Amino acid sequence: MISSIAELISDRIGTMPAGERRAAQTLIANYPLTGLKTVAEFSSAAGVSSPTILRFVARLGFQNYPEFQAALQDELAAQLQSPASRTLNPSSAAGAASPMLEATLDNMRETFRHLSEKQIDDIAATLAGRRGKTFLIGGRFTDPLARYMAAHLAIIQPDVHHLAGQESIWRDRLIDMGKRDVLVTFDIRRYQESLIRFAEKAHERGVQIVLFTDQWLSPIARFARHVIAGRTAVPSAWDSSAALFVVAETLIGAVTRRLEAEGARRIRDLESLR
Amino acid sequence: MISSIAELISDRIGTMPAGERRAAQTLIANYPLTGLKTVAEFSSAAGVSSPTILRFVARLGFQNYPEFQAALQDELAAQLQSPASRTLNPSSAAGAASPMLEATLDNMRETFRHLSEKQIDDIAATLAGRRGKTFLIGGRFTDPLARYMAAHLAIIQPDVHHLAGQESIWRDRLIDMGKRDVLVTFDIRRYQESLIRFAEKAHERGVQIVLFTDQWLSPIARFARHVIAGRTAVPSAWDSSAALFVVAETLIGAVTRRLEAEGARRIRDLESLR
DNA sequence: GGAACGCTGTACCGTATGTTACGTATTTTG
DNA sequence: CAAAATACGTAACATACGGTACAGCGTTCC
Numbered sequence: 001m002i003s004s005i006a007e008l009i010s011d012r013i014g015t016m017p018a019g020e021r022r023a024a025q026t027l028i029a030n031y032p033l034t035g036l037k038t039v040a041e042f043s044s045a046a047g048v049s050s051p052t053i054l055r056f057v058a059r060l061g062f063q064n065y066p067e068f069q070a071a072l073q074d075e076l077a078a079q080l081q082s083p084a085s086r087t088l089n090p091s092s093a094a095g096a097a098s099p100m101l102e103a104t105l106d107n108m109r110e111t112f113r114h115l116s117e118k119q120i121d122d123i124a125a126t127l128a129g130r131r132g133k134t135f136l137i138g139g140r141f142t143d144p145l146a147r148y149m150a151a152h153l154a155i156i157q158p159d160v161h162h163l164a165g166q167e168s169i170w171r172d173r174l175i176d177m178g179k180r181d182v183l184v185t186f187d188i189r190r191y192q193e194s195l196i197r198f199a200e201k202a203h204e205r206g207v208q209i210v211l212f213t214d215q216w217l218s219p220i221a222r223f224a225r226h227v228i229a230g231r232t233a234v235p236s237a238w239d240s241s242a243a244l245f246v247v248a249e250t251l252i253g254a255v256t257r258r259l260e261a262e263g264a265r266r267i268r269d270l271e272s273l274r
Numbered sequence: 275m276i277s278s279i280a281e282l283i284s285d286r287i288g289t290m291p292a293g294e295r296r297a298a299q300t301l302i303a304n305y306p307l308t309g310l311k312t313v314a315e316f317s318s319a320a321g322v323s324s325p326t327i328l329r330f331v332a333r334l335g336f337q338n339y340p341e342f343q344a345a346l347q348d349e350l351a352a353q354l355q356s357p358a359s360r361t362l363n364p365s366s367a368a369g370a371a372s373p374m375l376e377a378t379l380d381n382m383r384e385t386f387r388h389l390s391e392k393q394i395d396d397i398a399a400t401l402a403g404r405r406g407k408t409f410l411i412g413g414r415f416t417d418p419l420a421r422y423m424a425a426h427l428a429i430i431q432p433d434v435h436h437l438a439g440q441e442s443i444w445r446d447r448l449i450d451m452g453k454r455d456v457l458v459t460f461d462i463r464r465y466q467e468s469l470i471r472f473a474e475k476a477h478e479r480g481v482q483i484v485l486f487t488d489q490w491l492s493p494i495a496r497f498a499r500h501v502i503a504g505r506t507a508v509p510s511a512w513d514s515s516a517a518l519f520v521v522a523e524t525l526i527g528a529v530t531r532r533l534e535a536e537g538a539r540r541i542r543d544l545e546s547l548r
Numbered sequence: 549g550g551a552a553c554g555c556t557g558t559a560c561c562g563t564a565t566g567t568t569a570c571g572t573a574t575t576t577t578g
Numbered sequence: 579c580a581a582a583a584t585a586c587g588t589a590a591c592a593t594a595c596g597g598t599a600c601a602g603c604g605t606t607c608c
Contacts, residue, residue: 010390017555022496028388029491029503033351036310039596047496049557054597065596077307100524101386105379112375120372141425144418151415152512236527237534238426242520250374253510260511291585313566323587328567339566553606558599565595574585 004075006031008060016059019048023056032072039065099235104242107231111243114229123210123226124254132180133159135207137170139195142186142241145212145248149184152252156259156266167194171201179206187211187218188232188239199223212244278349280305282334293322294330306346313339373509378516381505385517388503397484397500398528406454407433409481411444413469416460416515419486419522423458426526430533430540441468445475453480461485461492462506462513473497486518 006028013024026046027034034042043050054065062068127134134153138146143164150162163170177183183202187195196219199209203223211224214232221227230243259266280302287298300320301308308316317324328339336342401408408427412420417438424436437444451457457476461469470493473483477497485498488506495501504517533540 006388007390010393013393014396019556021499025495025498025501025503026491029489029495029501030351030354031388033347033354036347038594040594050596051558051598052556055555073307073310077304080304080307098386098391098524100527101382101520104520104523105382108375108379112372117372141422144422144425147421148415148418148515151418234523234527236523237530238523238526240523241422242516242523245519246375246378246516249378249508249510249512249514249516250372252512253374253508256511293586312564314564324566325568325588326586329585549608551606551608554604556601556603558601560600561596561598563594563596566591566593568589568591570587570589572585572587574583576581576583578579578581 005035005060005071012059016056019052020056020059022046022048023053032076035072036069103234104240107233107240107243108246111230111247115247119226119228120250120254123228124251124258126182126208126210126226127153127184127251128157128255128258132178132182133161133176134182134184135161135163135173135177135202136184136186137163137195137198138186139188139192141239142188142212142244145186145241145245146184148245149248149252153255156256167198170198174198174201174205177202177205177207179208182208182210184210185212185218185220185224186244187220188214188241188244189216191218191220196220212247214239279309279334279345286333290330290333293326294333296320296322297327297330306350309346310343377508378514381507381514381517382520385504385521389521393500393502394524394528397502398525398532400456400482400484400500401427401458401525402431402529402532406452406456407435407450408456408458409435409437409447409451409476410458410460411437411469411472412460413462413466415513416462416486416518419460419515419519420458422519423522423526427529430530441472444472448472448475448479451476451479451481453482456482456484458484459486459492459494459498460518461494462488462515462518463490465492465494470494486521488513 009024009028013021016024023042023046027042034045037045039050039053043053046053057065057068060068062071134157136146136150136153138144147162147164150160154160161173163173183199185195185199187199199211199220200223203209209220209224210226210228211218211220212228212230213221215229217227217229228244228247230241230247232239232241232243234240283298283302287295290298297316297320301316308319311319313324313327317327320327331339331342334342336345408431410420410424410427412418421436421438424434428434435447437447457473459469459473461473473485473494474497477483483494483498484500484502485492485494486502486504487495489503491501491503502518502521504515504521506513506515506517508514
């Protein structure tokens, strides 16, 4: 059963030629506003010509463009009058449609339920307040998270390093690490021996360790100053790092806020370098 | 402070003559839809003549009718993009311990609302069904997402490559790309010139492009076979890639399920290598 | 490799739309 | 009560909007 135009589009988008597909994608991207504008605006937004837009709406079954717009407006009217209908849409939005999404959302709520604001603040203070260096490292699947965090932190403060590549390469960096430094580690099942060894050595040198792990806690938790335990279970062959990702983003935001005063100048300097 | 047009109207409705007041009332009655229709429709709905409508919008401070409609559309766009502001009372926000988390959860729901299951399936089929190679690339902040996806896909199928490092290095890889290959690109604001150029060249070689972008669509959308538009707005100095991350995980899961039959042997082989 | 097909954009057309001028009705004020 | 001012609608106008014909191009299928 196809009730909305959006569904109609995603149903037929596969059978459309390239140009019309671009039209469909731009419309879906911020639905339904683009469809309420003029043909010329729609076409230039999609990067195609006007006739392509008209052929697109014709393919959807509308006689002409105004009829298409009227349908969009009717849909919008129904939506605005009963906001509940949007959350309760049984076909696409509802829970059962994407169990993956639902599980992920649950994971995040659960993760943050066990994560107090004070904890976030403390960790942000650790990352923002220190005078030493920040190192980030991750495991096989979590290394991208370390990179993501490093990419942001490196902009707002100096001496942020992501440790990549061979294990032997990190080990040599240990010599640079001391009590004033922080090591942010990502490690979820299966926990990697090499990471554990490295974290332990860093800990012995007095490095403060911030650990992102799953709810079963990597062995690194023994050495860690701060531990963030995210939920990872989803109906998939793989574990999900999404909850940890969101915590990482939250932390990036918190650190940024703390450094805003001193960091603003730094960001301005960076902008001027471009 | 008057922020919305509705407020502006109720502010000035007292000083309006009878005809314009009727126009104002019919517009408020089912706001803002009547204002998006034509002057003739608006006027007949209000039971007045066309010029009265035009005088009405002129009194509100707009130069002409299209300008008035554009303002309404902008307002609507802002409203539709942040569903939280409508369902959640911004002042109360009892459950919202972390506004960052709430915004992120909203982003995900909103992202998946615009993303049909069929679309995911189509993209998964593209990634799983091809006989060619898969390349992944990302921008400054999204490159970790490309890495994350590559780390998983590389396990369940051969010829998965993450493109990293200098632009000149990717460009040389273009020579390996052809019609049977797929390029997964991550690009959010600010869109990177180098990525756009690269995607365009790949497109010219017949490579199928799967694009992860934000709701404003990277220019790469013009060349893309599939476009995933994720919501990125959060109360932070940075944009959030969390929604795209979850889509990536969902896609990884979908591809894995598709390859399970043929891929099972491969995974067994990998296990035995450890 | 050639031919047929389908897709896309350019250029043009008719028309519906927003806009304006003007005359009439209605209200307001002295 | 008269006269002026304001408000409103009818009708004519110009613009720009949606729609169409056609040619070029790429793609696919013999």
